[in-house]
Amino acid sequence: MASQITMPKLGLSMKTAKVVKWLKKEGDAVKKGDALLEVMTEKITNKVEAPADGLLLKIVADKGADLPIGALLGVIGQADEDISAILAAAPAGGAGEKKPAAVSGGKVKISPAARKLAEENGLEITRIIGTGPEGRITKEDVEKAIDEGSALADDRPALEVIPYEGMRNAIGENMARSWATCARVTQHVSVDISGLLALRKSINADLKEKEKISVTALLTKAIARAIEINPIVNSTLDGEVIKVLKDINIGMAIALDDGLIVPVIKNADQKKLIDINAEIADLAKRARRNKLNPDEMGGASFTISNLGAYGSVDAFTPIINLPESAILGVGRTVEKPVAVNGEIVIRPMMGLSLSIDHRIIDGAPAAQWLKVLIDLIETPHKIFV
Amino acid sequence: MQMTYAEAIRDAMRVELKRDPKVYLAGEDIGVFGGCFGVTAGLLDEFGPKRIVDTPISENFIVGHAVGSSACGLRPIVEIMFNDFIAVCFDEMCNQAAKVRYMFGGKADVGMVLRMPIGAGIGAAAQHSQSLEGLLTHIPGLISVIPSTPADAKGLLISAIRDDNPVIFYEHKQMYGMPGEVPEGDYTIPIGKADIKREGSDVTIVTWSWMVQKSLAAAEKLAAEGINAEVLDPRTLIPLDKEAILKSVAKTGKLVIVHEEVKTSGFGGEIAAIVSEEGFDYLDAPIKRVAAPDTPIPFSPALEQAYIPSEEKIIEAVKALF
Numbered sequence: 137m138a139s140q141i142t143m144p145k146l147g148l149s150m151k152t153a154k155v156v157k158w159l160k161k162e163g164d165a166v167k168k169g170d171a172l173l174e175v176m177t178e179k180i181t182n183k184v185e186a187p188a189d190g191l192l193l194k195i196v197a198d199k200g201a202d203l204p205i206g207a208l209l210g211v212i213g214q215a216d217e218d219i220s221a222i223l224a225a226a227p228a229g230g231a232g233e234k235k236p237a238a239v240s241g242g243k244v245k246i247s248p249a250a251r252k253l254a255e256e257n258g259l260e261i262t263r264i265i266g267t268g269p270e271g272r273i274t275k276e277d278v279e280k281a282i283d284e285g286s287a288l289a290d291d292r293p294a295l296e297v298i299p300y301e302g303m304r305n306a307i308g309e310n311m312a313r314s315w316a317t318c319a320r321v322t323q324h325v326s327v328d329i330s331g332l333l334a335l336r337k338s339i340n341a342d343l344k345e346k347e348k349i350s351v352t353a354l355l356t357k358a359i360a361r362a363i364e365i366n367p368i369v370n371s372t373l374d375g376e377v378i379k380v381l382k383d384i385n386i387g388m389a390i391a392l393d394d395g396l397i398v399p400v401i402k403n404a405d406q407k408k409l410i411d412i413n414a415e416i417a418d419l420a421k422r423a424r425r426n427k428l429n430p431d432e433m434g435g436a437s438f439t440i441s442n443l444g445a446y447g448s449v450d451a452f453t454p455i456i457n458l459p460e461s462a463i464l465g466v467g468r469t470v471e472k473p474v475a476v477n478g479e480i481v482i483r484p485m486m487g488l489s490l491s492i493d494h495r496i497i498d499g500a501p502a503a504q505w506l507k508v509l510i511d512l513i514e515t516p517h518k519i520f521v
Numbered sequence: 522m523q524m525t526y527a528e529a530i531r532d533a534m535r536v537e538l539k540r541d542p543k544v545y546l547a548g549e550d551i552g553v554f555g556g557c558f559g560v561t562a563g564l565l566d567e568f569g570p571k572r573i574v575d576t577p578i579s580e581n582f583i584v585g586h587a588v589g590s591s592a593c594g595l596r597p598i599v600e601i602m603f604n605d606f607i608a609v610c611f612d613e614m615c616n617q618a619a620k621v622r623y624m625f626g627g628k629a630d631v632g633m634v635l636r637m638p639i640g641a642g643i644g645a646a647a648q649h650s651q652s653l654e655g656l657l658t659h660i661p662g663l664i665s666v667i668p669s670t671p672a673d674a675k676g677l678l679i680s681a682i683r684d685d686n687p688v689i690f691y692e693h694k695q696m697y698g699m700p701g702e703v704p705e706g707d708y709t710i711p712i713g714k715a716d717i718k719r720e721g722s723d724v725t726i727v728t729w730s731w732m733v734q735k736s737l738a739a740a741e742k743l744a745a746e747g748i749n750a751e752v753l754d755p756r757t758l759i760p761l762d763k764e765a766i767l768k769s770v771a772k773t774g775k776l777v778i779v780h781e782e783v784k785t786s787g788f789g790g791e792i793a794a795i796v797s798e799e800g801f802d803y804l805d806a807p808i809k810r811v812a813a814p815d816t817p818i819p820f821s822p823a824l825e826q827a828y829i830p831s832e833e834k835i836i837e838a839v840k841a842l843f
Contacts, residue, residue, distance in 0.1 A: 249774050249805040268806065269841060275774055275805040 138213030138222060139188040141172060143197075145205045146182050146430045153177045154202045155209070156302045164192045166212060173209065174302065178310075180397075180430045181302050188212050193219055246273035253278045259285065303395040314458045319494035322453040322465075323502060326485040327510050329469060332358075333484060335516045339409070351469075352388075352442060353413035354516070359464065360384050360404035361519045362509040363438060368501045369462035369492065370437045378461075378496050387436030387457060388416060390423045397423045398457060400436045442466040450487040461496040464509075465489035486513075522705055527560045527697040529671035530636075533678035534561070534598060536707055538568050541596060544682060547574040548583060548600030548636075557602045558638060558697050584610035584635060588617045588687075591633040596682060603649045604637035604691065607656070618687040619662030630685040634678070640693040640731055640781060641829050647817035650825075652730070652781040654691050655788035658759050664712060665758040667691040669733035671701035673756055676710030684712060693731040715762035717769070721751030724839050725769040727792055728779035729754055732830060736779050739835035748839060758788050766792065767800045774805030775842045779835055784812035806842040811835050 143153055156174040160166055171183040172192065186192075190212040197209040211219045244261050246254070250273045254261050257278070264281045266273035300308065314320075332354055340348045363370045363384045371380045384405040387398040399419035401412060422428050439457045443449045447468045454465040467487025474483045488509070492502045512519050524532060537544045546561060552575040555562030565573040576583050580601050587597040601607060607614065614635070621631050641650035657663050664686050668674040674692070681688035718733055719740050728736045733754045740750040753769050755762050770776050776796055778789035793808040811830045819825050 247774075247805040248801045249803055252802040269843075272806070 138193065138211050138217050138219045139190065140208055140222060141184060141187060141210040141212060143175065143203050143205050143207045143209055144182070144184060146175070146177050146180065150177050150205065150430060152202050152204050153182075155197045155199050156181060157199055158195055158210075159183070160192050162192055162195050166190065166192055175209075176302055176306065177430055178306060180428065180433060181426070182430075184209065186212060191215055193217065194223065196223065244273065245271055247275060249275045250278045254281075257282050257285075303392075303397075307395050310458065311455050314455050317458065318456050320453070320456060320491055321494050321499060321502070322489050322491045323499070323506060324451040324487065324489050325506060325510065326450075326472070326487055327513050328474065328483045329486045329513060330483050332513050332516045343410075347410060347413070349409060349413045350416065351444075352440075353409060353416055354519075355442075355466065355513070356386055356388070356401060356404055356412055356416065356440065357409050358512045358516065358519050359438070359440065359509060360386060362505065362512055364405045366505045366508050368497055368505050369490075371461040371496050372437070372459045373461065373493070373496050374459070381437045383435075383437060385435050385437045387439035387460070388419065389439060389441040389457075390420050392424055392426075397428065397433065398436060398439060399423055399428055399432050400434065402435065436460060439463045440466060444468050444486065451489045454489060454491045456491055456493055461493045462502070463491045465491065522703060523700050524671050524675075524703040525697065526668075526671045526674055526692070526699045526701070527558060529675040529701070529703045530560050530678055530692060531562070531564065532703065533675040533682070534564065535567070537596075537598075537679060537682045538564070538572060540707070541682075543594065544596040544598065545572045545574065546598050546600070547576050547587065549576055549578055549602050551575060551600055556600065558694060560636075560692070560697065561600070580606045581610045581613060584613040585617070587633040587635070588613055588621065588631055591631045591687075592621055592629040596632055596634075598634045598636060598682060600636045602638070603645070604639045604653050605648050605651050607637065607653060614657060614663065614687070614689075615660050619660045622686065623662060631687045632685045634681045634688045634690055636690045636692060638692050638694045638697075640695055641813075641818050641825055642695050642731075644820065644822055644825065646820040650818040652691075652813070654689075654730070654758060654780075655782050655786060655791075657689055658788055658791070662687070663759065664688040665691070666712060666756070667729045667758060668756060669693075669696070669718070669730050669754050671699065672703045672708075673710060673716065673754075675703050676708050677712065677756060679707070680709045680712050683709070688712075691730060695731045696734070699734070710756070712757050713760035713762055714757075715753055715755045715765035717751060717765070718754050719750065719752040721749040721773065723749045723773055724751070724775040724777060724842060725766070725773045726750050726752045726777045726779055726835070726839070727755065727766055727769075727789075728752065729756065729758070730781065732779045732781055735830065735832050736835055739832040739839070742832065742836055743839055746840075748843065750839060761792070761795075763795055763799070766796065767803070770796055770800050771803045774803055775839075776804070777809045777811060777835070777838050777842070779811040779830055779838075781813055781830060783815045784810055785815045787812050809838045809842060811838045 153175040156176045158173045160172050166186040168186050168189050170186045172186050173184050174181055175184055193213045194211045197203055211222055246261055264273050264277055267277055268274040336349055336354055367380050371378055386401045386404045389396055389398050401415055441454045444466050450467045452465050454463045456463050469484045469486040471482050472485045473480050490506050551561040552565040552573045583599050587599045590597050618631050621629050639652040654667055658665050666677050666681050668677050681690050719737055726736045736752045740752055743750050751769055778792050780787055780789050789810045811834050813828055818828055
């Protein structure tokens, strides 16, 4: 009895996922639980496992196909097993997401002569712009693409060739979309964290080593409180309206070896500091092992991007994680001479960079919100009042 | 020498009447009257009533007797005044002329020629204006010849008369008076060989009969706009010179088929199918057909003009591919 490999549900918010690549070939023998292919949602890349022992008889969903939950990806069965009924019942899972100029009903509009020429020259037809009637790719278009390709081909030696796909592609597309969409403004400020560090020291004095509170956790709590006091940065543009969101869900950008990921501390305003601290540590650990549940990466209303630990960045201009309206970049903390009450003193100064989408938030309200945050950081007991 | 299309046809018949005593003509009003369109004028005086036979008004008889006489060794050239009347002799063509040689194992040949004028444009209405050249191409055993110039008409008619198979020879009424240079004396053109009437590189127009002339005129106008059309005249529909068509489409990548027949089940559909089966990878655009609409031919001269495929329609079809 043949088993169907179907698109798994990788989180509550998932609607479709894209086939990144197959790890097995048609005809390969597989065991139940073997990783068969990688699929990617907007947020995460996951492996789909074999539902049964047998031979991978048929790969139905091609690389690049964007398919809904439950869609047929492939079939496992015994050699010579008749799987035509399964294949006939399933909608075709061909490569989707192809959006060149001339696509009609999922097919690229291209003349037979042009298609043959493109195949002979190894050209991906989805990348050729059609200039014929109704946007059809003609032989001339392919000839032009061949000429341009040979002129532009970069044949400089490379140390490494990294495919622009999977997470890399998702990050790239999201960042480019944000950059192209938002009216981004970044406000920079240095803030004295001596009070915050002192508070941390006194809290940690009574805590076990494993439970010691990080600066990030305190900062997250401060930000959640600042949003509670002034929720302007907790907004989103939803079609015709700007919604100031009720839930304060803080995304934490976490660097991975090959990209970055943004797990979310949900309702950070309602959580105890010690819980937030534990949650951040857990999310970061699991994120680096690619063990996060996709639902743990959705629903952020505001994001923190912390580069402080690298000790090399004072301030930067973070790109907003759409559909959010603001992001706070955190730079390094450096001891600097500052004037306090007419005297020069040395204080640990932390760089903050607040990027806002000016379509949604104007400069003055953003500056007002930043003032609230600075006040909380510099007199940190107020976070808990 | 210069001859009209009608004179070239007459010249071909005269050459063969002189060469072969078994050749004779039969048809309505072809003798004393000289033919409805004057094609056989003078032949009765020259060859006498045994060779130039006026028949009763019975197309069924005209074709039927030719099947019999050719099976017995004669070489009849029979005329049906309008190709529309082929309908009344369909059994003679479909079940007799086309089948005899095959069913008798080659012991009898039907070496007859059936001449038929086709075409609209003379105000002769729905029953005297059709172009039905596609109709008999569906019946294996029949040869269909359809010349577009005086020289082709002469050379192909002589070949048709000498052929041992039943040949249908389509003449277009609009071209009877059209002059052209025609070789004198014994002159033949092989049946089944296409002719490129105009060389081009950008689009192939496959067309025959009067539409060759219209397509050539359209090609000149297209050339002024930078589109260099090749006009290919197959000259015989059966057998069809597929190689010539495929070779031309391989060169140009685009195919427009122009015929005066109605579009549905016109022979252009067959050519389009052949090219998509055997020349799919050559195509750089969809195949276009320019044909008459699927309607009886109107008597109103204005509507009749609208019915006939025009230079403008050919130009429009070609341009749609660029």
